[in-house]
Amino acid sequence: MAHHYSGPDVGFPRGDARLDITDLFAFAKPGDASRSIVIMDVHPSFSLIPREPTTREPFAPEALYELRVDTNGDLVADIAYRMRFSHGGDSGMVATVRRATGASAAGMSEEGDVIVQSAPVSMGSRAQITDASGCRFFAGWRSDPFFFDVLGVINKMQVTGDDYFADKNVCSIAFELPNSIFDSGGGAGVNLWSRTLVQQNGGGGGWVQADRGARPNQTPFLAGDGADREAYLAGEPAQDERFVANFAHALEHTGGYEPQRALAVAGSLLPDVLPYDPRRPAAYPNGRALTDDVSDVFLSLFTDGKVRGDNVGPHTDLLNEFPYVGAPHSAN
Numbered sequence: 001m002a003h004h005y006s007g008p009d010v011g012f013p014r015g016d017a018r019l020d021i022t023d024l025f026a027f028a029k030p031g032d033a034s035r036s037i038v039i040m041d042v043h044p045s046f047s048l049i050p051r052e053p054t055t056r057e058p059f060a061p062e063a064l065y066e067l068r069v070d071t072n073g074d075l076v077a078d079i080a081y082r083m084r085f086s087h088g089g090d091s092g093m094v095a096t097v098r099r100a101t102g103a104s105a106a107g108m109s110e111e112g113d114v115i116v117q118s119a120p121v122s123m124g125s126r127a128q129i130t131d132a133s134g135c136r137f138f139a140g141w142r143s144d145p146f147f148f149d150v151l152g153v154i155n156k157m158q159v160t161g162d163d164y165f166a167d168k169n170v171c172s173i174a175f176e177l178p179n180s181i182f183d184s185g186g187g188a189g190v191n192l193w194s195r196t197l198v199q200q201n202g203g204g205g206g207w208v209q210a211d212r213g214a215r216p217n218q219t220p221f222l223a224g225d226g227a228d229r230e231a232y233l234a235g236e237p238a239q240d241e242r243f244v245a246n247f248a249h250a251l252e253h254t255g256g257y258e259p260q261r262a263l264a265v266a267g268s269l270l271p272d273v274l275p276y277d278p279r280r281p282a283a284y285p286n287g288r289a290l291t292d293d294v295s296d297v298f299l300s301l302f303t304d305g306k307v308r309g310d311n312v313g314p315h316t317d318l319l320n321e322f323p324y325v326g327a328p329h330s331a332n
Contacts, residue, residue, distance in 0.1 A: 004146070004165075006211055006219040006233065008226070010049050010154075013211040013233055017054035018043045019063055019196045021211045022170055023146055024274055026192055027282035027289045029176060030320065036182065036278050037324060038175045039290075040067050040194045041144070045169035048150065058093065058121055058141055058171040059085035063198050064110060064207060065173060069181065070191040075238040075271050079181060080105035082112050083139070083173060085121065093121035095139045108197060108207040125327040136176035136322055143317050143326035144170040146216075148295045149310035157303065161311030167329050174323035179278045189277025189286075193237060209234045214274040215285070217298040221254075222247045222269070237271035244270060255304040265301065290318055290325065 004022045007013040012020045022041040029035040042065065047054055059065065064084060068077040082098045097119070098112030105112075115133035122128045122140025130137045144165045152159035182190045195212035199205055211233055213219050223232040224246045232243055247266035251257045257265065276287040284292040296309035317326030 003211075003213040003216065003219050004044050004150075005048050006213065006223075008229060010220070011047070012054075013196070014198065016060065016210075017047065018057065018060040018171075019198065019210040020044060021194055021196060021213050022144070023216065024192060024194050024214050024288065025145075025290055026274060026276040026287035028278055033278075034179055036177055036179055036276075037322070038067060038177060038192065039323070039325065040065070040173045041142075041146075041170045041325075042173070042196065043171040044144070045141075048164075058123070059083075059095075059139070060196075060198070061086050061093075063196055063210070066195050066197065067173070067175070068105070068193050068195065070237075070273065071182075073188060073191070075191060075236070075240075075273065077105045078102065080112065081175065082110060084110065085139070088118075092123060095119040095121055095137070097137060099133075108209070127323055127327070129322060134178060136174075138172065138174040138323040140171065141169050141328040142172040142323070143315065143328055144168045145290045145315055145318060145325050146170075147293075147312045147315055149312050152310060153299070157299075157307050159299075159307065159310040163312045166315065169328045170325075172323060172325050174325070176322055182276065182278050189275060189279075191237070191271075191273035192276055193273045212236075212272070214272050215269065216288075216294040217302075218247075218269055218272060221298075221302060222250045222266075224250065237273050240271035241267075251302070251304075255302055255306070257304055269301075290314070 025039040067081040069079040071078040080100045084096050085093050088094050097116035099115050100112030116137045119130035120128040146165050147163050149159045149162050150164040193214035196210045197207045198210050200208055223229045228246050244266045248262035251262040280286050282289050284294050291314040299307045
């Protein structure tokens with residue numbers, strides 16, 4: 001289910017839907033190969049268990065939302081785009097975006113140069129876009145672009161072609177950026193991932209990671225439960241090798257993999273980053289387009305080919321211009 005419901009018991013990290021990362025997309029800007037679109041989706045509008053609406057407040061003012069970029073292949077962030085949201089403005093919330101580099105980007109802090117200031121957060125159908133510092137920025141409610149028969153899959157893989165997310169909303173953070181930031185110097189592109197952080201002790205302590213992710217569906221289905229899941233959510237890609245055994249166990253249990261093959265497949269799914277080279281066509285796993293059927297890819301792998309798809313296709317409300325994700329549904 002992409003990265004929706006990545007917390008304990010098919011819930012949300014720290015019990016807060018606003019902290020839940022759902023999807024990460026990266027693709028070339030249509031009509032301009034010199035620029036790229038990166039979209040970080042968070043906060044599902046509807047929970048799964050129980051099936052009910054979440055809060056209408058799009059982002060948590062006490063949280064830090066980050067898009068992280070590894071430019072040299074060491075799985076440590078060299079660039080971090082850090083978003084904080086606060087109440088104010090005609091829309092009810094505004095965003096500040098900072099860009100950190102080097103050692104600052106690798107750590108947990110609010111440090112960074114301000115590149116977007118007081119950008120309005122979109123609460124309705126009109127997308128409020130901010131142009132600043134050579135980039136375009138959007139944040140707010142959108143139609144959830146993810147498509148998946150989640151109810152069929154969790155019902156013993158009895159897929160019916162019913163798209164649970166067809167009428168759901170999500171909160172998007174979208175960037176249009178020059179491709180120069182993805183130039184690693186070695187011609188291999190970059191690794192992308194996103195995360196949310198909160199402060200310890202109700203704001204009186206340092207930052208801790210609440211959720212993180214890049215590759216679709218892996219956390220809900222493969223990260224395990226309890227302490228294993230919490231360790232995964234708090235982890236860094238550079239240390240993801242320690243979770244290979246957990247992933248392999250899930251593949252053995254659900255997909256019927258033999259132990260050694262399960263370890264090999266699990267190893268291919270980690271680290272949890274999204275490789276992206278803008279010089280190549282964006283098709284998962286080189287970036288991810290909004291129409292990529294990542295769930296069919298995952299289901300086939302998860303079940304060792306026993307289930308090859310869920311008979312659900314891309315949504316038809318996508319836009320042909322920034323921020324590309326469709327206007328939010330009026331009701332959920």
